Amino acid sequence: MPLLVMKFGGTSVADLDRIKNAAAKVQREVERGYDVIVIVSAMSGKTNELVGWVEQTSPLFDAREYDAVVSSGENVTAGLMALTLQEMGVPARSWQGWQVPINTTAAHSAARFVDIPRANIDQKFAEGFKVAVVAGFQGLGPDGRITTLGRGGSDTTAVAFAAAFAAERCDIYTDVDGVYTTDPRITSKARKLDKIAFEEMLELASLGAKVLQTRSVELAMRYKVRLRVLSSFEDTDENSGTLICDEEEIMESKVVNGVASSRDEAKITLVTVEDRPGISAAIFAPLAEAGVNVDMIVQNISEKDYEDHPGSVTDMTFSVPINQVERAKRAMEEAKASGHIAYDELVVDTEVAKVSVVGIGMRSHTGVAAKMFKALADENVNIKVISTSEIKISVLIDRKYMELAVQALHDAFGLEAA
Amino acid sequence: MPLLVMKFGGTSVADLDRIKNAAAKVQREVERGYDVIVIVSAMSGKTNELVGWVEQTSPLFDAREYDAVVSSGENVTAGLMALTLQEMGVPARSWQGWQVPINTTAAHSAARFVDIPRANIDQKFAEGFKVAVVAGFQGLGPDGRITTLGRGGSDTTAVAFAAAFAAERCDIYTDVDGVYTTDPRITSKARKLDKIAFEEMLELASLGAKVLQTRSVELAMRYKVRLRVLSSFEDTDENSGTLICDEEEIMESKVVNGVASSRDEAKITLVTVEDRPGISAAIFAPLAEAGVNVDMIVQNISEKDYEDHPGSVTDMTFSVPINQVERAKRAMEEAKASGHIAYDELVVDTEVAKVSVVGIGMRSHTGVAAKMFKALADENVNIKVISTSEIKISVLIDRKYMELAVQALHDAFGLEAA
Numbered sequence: 001m002p003l004l005v006m007k008f009g010g011t012s013v014a015d016l017d018r019i020k021n022a023a024a025k026v027q028r029e030v031e032r033g034y035d036v037i038v039i040v041s042a043m044s045g046k047t048n049e050l051v052g053w054v055e056q057t058s059p060l061f062d063a064r065e066y067d068a069v070v071s072s073g074e075n076v077t078a079g080l081m082a083l084t085l086q087e088m089g090v091p092a093r094s095w096q097g098w099q100v101p102i103n104t105t106a107a108h109s110a111a112r113f114v115d116i117p118r119a120n121i122d123q124k125f126a127e128g129f130k131v132a133v134v135a136g137f138q139g140l141g142p143d144g145r146i147t148t149l150g151r152g153g154s155d156t157t158a159v160a161f162a163a164a165f166a167a168e169r170c171d172i173y174t175d176v177d178g179v180y181t182t183d184p185r186i187t188s189k190a191r192k193l194d195k196i197a198f199e200e201m202l203e204l205a206s207l208g209a210k211v212l213q214t215r216s217v218e219l220a221m222r223y224k225v226r227l228r229v230l231s232s233f234e235d236t237d238e239n240s241g242t243l244i245c246d247e248e249e250i251m252e253s254k255v256v257n258g259v260a261s262s263r264d265e266a267k268i269t270l271v272t273v274e275d276r277p278g279i280s281a282a283i284f285a286p287l288a289e290a291g292v293n294v295d296m297i298v299q300n301i302s303e304k305d306y307e308d309h310p311g312s313v314t315d316m317t318f319s320v321p322i323n324q325v326e327r328a329k330r331a332m333e334e335a336k337a338s339g340h341i342a343y344d345e346l347v348v349d350t351e352v353a354k355v356s357v358v359g360i361g362m363r364s365h366t367g368v369a370a371k372m373f374k375a376l377a378d379e380n381v382n383i384k385v386i387s388t389s390e391i392k393i394s395v396l397i398d399r400k401y402m403e404l405a406v407q408a409l410h411d412a413f414g415l416e417a418a
Numbered sequence: 419m420p421l422l423v424m425k426f427g428g429t430s431v432a433d434l435d436r437i438k439n440a441a442a443k444v445q446r447e448v449e450r451g452y453d454v455i456v457i458v459s460a461m462s463g464k465t466n467e468l469v470g471w472v473e474q475t476s477p478l479f480d481a482r483e484y485d486a487v488v489s490s491g492e493n494v495t496a497g498l499m500a501l502t503l504q505e506m507g508v509p510a511r512s513w514q515g516w517q518v519p520i521n522t523t524a525a526h527s528a529a530r531f532v533d534i535p536r537a538n539i540d541q542k543f544a545e546g547f548k549v550a551v552v553a554g555f556q557g558l559g560p561d562g563r564i565t566t567l568g569r570g571g572s573d574t575t576a577v578a579f580a581a582a583f584a585a586e587r588c589d590i591y592t593d594v595d596g597v598y599t600t601d602p603r604i605t606s607k608a609r610k611l612d613k614i615a616f617e618e619m620l621e622l623a624s625l626g627a628k629v630l631q632t633r634s635v636e637l638a639m640r641y642k643v644r645l646r647v648l649s650s651f652e653d654t655d656e657n658s659g660t661l662i663c664d665e666e667e668i669m670e671s672k673v674v675n676g677v678a679s680s681r682d683e684a685k686i687t688l689v690t691v692e693d694r695p696g697i698s699a700a701i702f703a704p705l706a707e708a709g710v711n712v713d714m715i716v717q718n719i720s721e722k723d724y725e726d727h728p729g730s731v732t733d734m735t736f737s738v739p740i741n742q743v744e745r746a747k748r749a750m751e752e753a754k755a756s757g758h759i760a761y762d763e764l765v766v767d768t769e770v771a772k773v774s775v776v777g778i779g780m781r782s783h784t785g786v787a788a789k790m791f792k793a794l795a796d797e798n799v800n801i802k803v804i805s806t807s808e809i810k811i812s813v814l815i816d817r818k819y820m821e822l823a824v825q826a827l828h829d830a831f832g833l834e835a836a
Contacts, residue, residue, distance in 0.1 A: 016474055050494065056434055058501040065504070068512050069497035072490040076468065079487035083476040086483070094486050098516065099562060144517060 001125070004034045005170040007136065007158035010044035012173050012232035013077050016084075022173065022232060023084040030090055030130045037121070037165060038092075039136040039158040040081055042073025063108035067138070067148045071097070074135035074154070082133045092131035093124065097138035097146065102157070104139035104147045111139055111147035113156075116164040134161065155216035163223035170220065170227050171241075172212065177231035178242035179204065179211055181415040182259040186406045189416040193257065194239075197247035200257050201227075203358040203392045207260035212244075220244065247360050255361035255368060256413040261406050262354045265295070266322045267384060267396055270332065272344035275314040282341045283316060283332075290331035295319045295354075296387040296396060316343075317385060319396055322350055352384060353402035356394040357409055369393050375412035381405050419543070422452045423588040425554065425576035428462035430591050430650035431495050434502075440591065440650060441502040448508055448548045455539070455583060456510075457554040457576040458499055460491025481526035485556070485566045489515070492553035492572070500551045510549035511542065515556035515564065520575070522557035522565045529557055529565035531574075534582040552579065570631035577634045581641035588638065588645050589659075590630065595649035596660035597622065597629055599833040600677040604824045607834040611675065612657075615665035618675050619645075621776040621810045625678035630662075638662065665778050673779035673786060674831040679824050680772045683713070684740040685802060685814055688750065690762040693732040700759045701734060701750075708749035713737045714772075714805040714814060734761075735803060737814055740768055770802065771820035774812040775827055787811050793830035799823050 006029065008022045029036050041047075050070045054061050078094035085092035100120060104111035121132045136154030141147040149156055155172060162170035177192065179201065184190040196204075198221035205214045211229055220227045226249075230241025247253070273279060280299070287294055296319045320328050325348055335341045362368050372393055376383060381404065385396035397405055410416065424447065426440045447454050459465075468488045472479050496512035503510035518538060522529035539550045554572030559565040567574055573590060580588035595610065597619065602608040614622075616639035623632045629647055638645045644667075648659025665671070691697060698717070705712055714737045738746050743766055753759045780786050790811055794801060799822065803814035815823055828834065 016471060019475070053434060053494075053498055054501060057437070057498050058505045061501055062504055062511075065497045065501045065512055068514065069494050069501075072493050075490050075493075076471075076487050079483045080471055080475050083472060083479055083483045083487075086480055087476045093480075094483055096486065096564075146514075 001035045002033065003037065003165050003167045004029050005037045005039065005158050005162040005165070005167045006173065007039040007154060007171065008041065008173045008232060009154065009175070010041040010047070011175045013040055013081070014044040016080070018232070019077070019080055019084050023081060023088060023090075025173065025232070025236065026085060026131060027088050027090050034168075035125050036131045037161050037167070038081060038131055038133045039154055039161060040074060040077040040133060041136050041154040043077055046073035046076070064143075064145050067108050067146045071135070071138040071146050071148055074137050078133045078135040082131075085131055085133070090131055091129045092133055093129060095121065095132055095134045097135060098140040100134065102134075102139035102160075104141055104149070106141045106143055106147070108141065108145075108147050110150045111141060112149070113139065113160045116160055118164060121165075155213045156219060159216045159219045159223070159225050159227065162225040163219070167225070170225050172227060172229050173232040174211065174229060175231070175233065176211060176229070177234060177240070178229055179244070179258075181257065182406055182410050183261065186261065186403050187410055189407075189410055191416055191418065193242050195243045195245060195250050196257060197250055197253070197360045198244060199247070199391055200358050200360055201244045203356070203389070204258050204260050207262060207354070207356050207358070207392075207394070217244065253361050254359060254413070254415070255365045256357045256359035256415065257361075258358045259406050259409045259413070259415065260356045260358060261402055263399060263402065264322050265319050265352050265354045265396065266325045267317060267319050267349040267352045268325070268328055268332075269315055269317045269347040269349070270341075270343040270345075271315055271347060272313050273316050274342050275312040279314075279316075279341070282335070286331045286335045286340070287328055290327050292320050292324045292328045292331060296385045296394065298385045298387075319352070319354070319385060325350065349384075351399045352396050353399040354394055354396055355402060355405045355409065356392055357413060358392045360391050362391050362393075371412060372409060375408045376405055379404055379408045381408075419453045420451065421455065421583050421585045422447050423455045423457065423576050423580040423583070423585045424591065425457040425572060425589065426459065426591045426650060427572065427593070428459040428465070429593045431458055431499070432462040434498070436650070437495070437498055437502050441499060441506060441508075443591065443650070443654065444503060444549060445506050445508050452586075453543050454549045455579050455585070456499060456549055456551045457572055457579060458492060458495040458551060459554050459572045461495055464491035464494070482561075482563050485526050485564045489553070489556040489564050489566055492555050496551045496553040500549075503549055503551070508549055509547045510551055511547060513539065513550055513552045515553060516558040518552065520552075520557035520578075522559055522567070524559045524561055524565070526559065526563075526565050528568045529559060530567070531557065531578045534578060536582060539583075570633070573631045573634035574637060577637045577641070577643050577645065580643040581637065585643070588643050590645065590647050591650040592629065592647060593649070593651065594629060594647070595652060595658070596647055597662070597676075599675065600824055600828050601679065604679065604821050605828055607825075607828055609834055609836065611660050613661045613663060613668050614675060615668055615671070615778050616662060617665065617809055618776050618778055619662045621774070621807070622676050622678050625680060625772070625774050625776070625810075625812070635662065671779050672777060672831070672833070673783045674775045674777035674833065675779075676776045677824050677827045677831070677833065678774045678776060679820055681817060681820065682740050683737050683770050683772045683814065684743045685735060685737050685767040685770045686743070686746055686750075687733055687735045687765040687767070688759075688761040688763075689733055689765060690731050691734050692760050693730040697732075697734075697759070700753070704749045704753045704758070705746055708745050710738050710742045710746045710749060713739075714803050714812065716803050716805075737770070737772070737803060743768065767802075769817045770814050771817040772812055772814055773820060773823045773827065774810055775831060776810045778809050780809050780811075789830060790827060793826045794823055797822055797826045799826075
């Protein structure tokens with residue numbers, strides 16, 4: 001029997017009517033001949049309520065108790081979804097993480113999958129059940145206690161089940177109808193993509209397109225799980241949404257397939273840093289220890305030649321998430337105070353944004369960077385920092401130009417046309 | 419290490435402040451040198467919300483899914499209580515039913531305990547944990563799925579743990595400060611009892627004193643678990659509340675210790691029933707099959723001698739819960755239609771109440787019934803039906819006299835004085 005995994009997020013199961021609506025989508029796939037594993041999130045708002053109670057009770061909470069409390073939201077949805085399907089005449093039952101069991105590492109609140117044995121669920125399918133409704137986001141640790149996977153973990157649960165059960169596809173139902181060439185709120189020219197390669201989705205996910213968690217796309221790529229993002233709130237068929245798949249499945253691809261943008265960036269520059277071997281390590285080790293996620297890094301050999309810096313000096317610029325600026329400053333100031341690094345000044349620019357173009361076609365095409373820089377120059381957008389990967393070029397610019405830059409790049413790479 | 423079981427009901431853990439208040443009571447017992455097993459209910463209102471969702475989703479719900487959904491409320495409280503205790507510096511962890519495991523029968527939504535192995539929790543006490551916080555009302559069925567014990571099951575969970583762990587006592591914290599000689603809303607002369615025997619409590623519990631579930635008292639009596647009812651909302655010490663214990667622990671007891679009353683009764687009379695061997699079985703078997711809980715039964719040999727009933731005839735009167743009257747009527751009418759029984763008329767009286775006096779002293783004292791009937795006669799209260807047990811006398815009277823009867827009996831048996 002072919003098998004599908006279908007995952008419904010919090011807004012898709014926010015109340016009993018929406019659960020019914022989601023169940024109807026499951027029923028349709030059963031009628032098409034699939035066995036279905038449904039992964040559900042907590043009803044929207046529930047997880048926040050539970051997390052709030054835990055944090056109010058104990059600011060530095062025991063993560064094992066956090067997991068025990070917070071996982072209950074998904075259990076409620078799983079039971080209600082199973083009951084809804086039964087009402088529709090679809091043989092279904094719910095599964096909590098420990099019942100499957102979904103074996104994870106011991107890292108409470110940030111657990112990772114170890115394995116998902118198929119035997120228990122396969123036996124129920126053999127007995128005539130058509131649907132297994134599994135509580136997402138949770139698992140069973142080696143200590144016999146409930147673990148959770150961290151926020152967005154339900155997407156990852158869905159992909160892990162699709163891999164374990166060799167599902168034909170993993171459908172992620174959410175409140176958007178697919179993956180777009182760029183944020184439709186920035187330009188109405190944004191176009192929904194029918195297909196996108198795992199690598200591209202990974203760049204877009206980590207660049208701030210909030211459709212899917214990076215981790216779930218990574219897992220899908222590793223196990224070649226065909227992933228589809230589509231809307232819970234629209235009539236959908238087998239061609240709806242966006243398929244995220246191996247690039248071999250995508251016949252012809254544009255050089256650039258998406259433009260991503262993020263406001264949550266800040267630029268930090270250490271002015272007049274001694275330029276010596278090991279200086280990068282001396283700067284970035286304390287930042288890593290402080291838990292700062294450094295993204296882009298640029299080192300400029302300074303032309304300055306101050307009397308009090310007779311040796312070679314440089315400016316070091318890097319970007320961090322805007323909510324980590326204070327942590328980064330403190331780490332740098334402590335490193336300076338303890339004599340590990342020396343710099344004249346630390347300059348923070350929080351008025352920046354990151355804009356990126358992404359496309360697997362870049363691997364075989366040259367001139368993408370030049371085209372990008374020209375498009376920005378034509379709009380008089382100044383580039384502050386550049387970083388590149390095999391399939392992505394990112395630039396840091398003044399935040400006020402972000403929308404302008406996205407529109408210009410969307411036009412320049414012809415993304416409006418399919 | 420001596421061990422206590424402490425149980426907190428829904429209103430006692432209704433919000434984070436109340437959980438903190440309950441945790442302080444647990445901490446005090448730990449400081450006195452006890453290991454403590456805490457049994458918690460769901461935060462008040464939560465179980466009703468979950469039950470409502472299940473019933474709206476599926477009126478004839480799958481009890482296994484009901485249990486999976488509804489049990490989540492207790493899991494949340496257990497985790498929050500453990501976190502609160504940890505914040506107070508008390509080493510504590512939460513336990514869900516399947517983790518202990520609390521093994522029950524397969525009867526979902528109405529499961530009964532099979533056994534509660536001590537090994538897992540004992541090991542944690544040995545490792546230095548002082549408190550095990552256990553989610554009440556739930557267990558693990560032989561099918562590997564979550565079971566629940568039915569409403570009020572958390573009291574029963576508490577008693578079962580007290581029995582399994584040979585606890586010194588099982589303290590039930592609730593929103594009343596003990597067991598009273600009668601309902602304090604009926605007479606201000608009602609007095610809190612310091613001690614009461616299991617058998618008496620059992621009669622009072624089943625007679626409508628809503629302090630404790632009958633089932634939990636039965637279990638306590640069977641395993642000789644000393645049970646104490648006391649208030650969550652007052653400062654309490656080792657003498658607070660009411661101790662429910664073996665009668666041997668009660669030095670001197672009055673003949674009557676309590677007056678119970680219930681409005682939820684109805685009286686049904688079958689007029690002119692053929693009086694033959696087997697007629698009682700013919701009447702009460704269909705009622706039992708229809709799930710009607712018949713309480714009191716009276717059969718009067720009728721003096722009537724109608725021409726069309728040449729044989730011996732009788733009137734049969736019985737009481738049922740008021741919400742089962744329709745079911746009882748239907749069962750009787752069907753039995754009549756199918757020829758199993760014959761009667762002229764079925765008369766329902768829903769304007770009745772049951773008033774009972776209870777006391778283990780009745781076993782060795784005579785004249786209690788006479789004293790009761792005289793007290794009622796003095797107030798011109800007519801008795802419709804009488805039933806007695808070894809330690810209880812119950813009468814059915816007009817509902818409008820219920821409060822008057824309770825007050826008269828409370829006075830007659832001198833219950834105001836300790």
